[in-house]
Amino acid sequence: MKVNLDINNRIYKTYIDADEALLSVLRKLGYKSVKKGCDTGACGVCSVLIDGKPTLSCQFLAARAEGHKITTVEGLGKDADEIVDAIVSEGADQCGYCGPSLVLTTYAMKKELKDPTIEKIKHYLAGNLCRCSGFEGQLRGIKRYMGVK
């Protein structure tokens, strides 16, 4: 079936299978920042923003994405740089596989949490699993980005 997808403010006319996950389509279109991890909705590395809300692209049907604004980390521009700098400055970026999804979720969290605390940050990021950094370095950087001491 043919769909029009709005990805990072660019319209793509593309053909998909009815049961194809958005993750698969994004990677076919060259958005390799969107990673395939567990592919079952548990690890969060496939996260993208759908109308500004972090969503697992492995569970989101591409056929349902038509009419919504899809944002990957490539679409965040300088906002992404600021988050990446905060994480890297704490030496937290190791293999980098979870990095793009963590940056996207942190970006959405900053917009959503009016009164961030360390507990709220941890809770918000519970769906982002990192296989190698142990989270502490990432959390230090994100706390600084969120303005939490």
Add this chain to the structure above:
Amino acid sequence: MRFEKIVKPKNFETALKILKDDPDSVILGGTTFLRLSDKKYSTAIDLADLDLDYIIENEDNIEIGAYTSLRTIEKDTIINKHFGDLLPKAVEHIIGVQFRNNAKIGGAVFGRLGFSEIITALLVLDCELQFEENGIVPFAEFVSNWKIKRDILKKIVIKKKPGKCLYKMLRTSDADFPILSVAVSNFDEIKISVGTRPSIAKLSQEASRMINSDNSKIIEASNLIVKEFTFGDDMRASGKYREKIAPVLVSRALQEVLS
């Protein structure tokens, strides 16, 4: 799950006709099982065009559309105003924000899943489900009765009542399924539900009767839960462990509700 085509009906009548005419069709919820099953369907019915994503408060009820996400329910101020943190507590540990932004309350309810925490919580509210074909069905009746399989869940209607309610659970890991979940309410009478046993949540009859007849019998009623319910084994806990945990959670919940 696999399917050959996806349709987006413009009204409920069309959606129900497709569902009834084609035994291999399926109604889509949040598609959280998209990659967890190889089951094949002919047609997937997407209700996204039927405006089922809402939370409305009217004079007597709160209505939740079947396509409302668990994350919306978690954050909603109307629900929180009337039922405290009962529903937010029942959904806030499900995987992560990304998952809950996509998972729908309709799918969580209609699937009658044993690990569903939201079913445990909704059971202690005065709650009804509205279906396209079967009309209005009391929530507890739907949960214990498997007759409704091919219908469209449109909304969940919760009656507003003064009183207290709360949710308690035990889990070993933040984003994993719980070992046990308990909800207690005190509106017209005290209701106790126990879920993720690991089978589907159920309302207590005997323990509820005891505590309603004498509010001081918290320990006795809590201990009765073990006799009243069956507790099974799964990879998270044994039935015997659940039997030890259940009276503790119920007792704590009753103490808080009755305080």
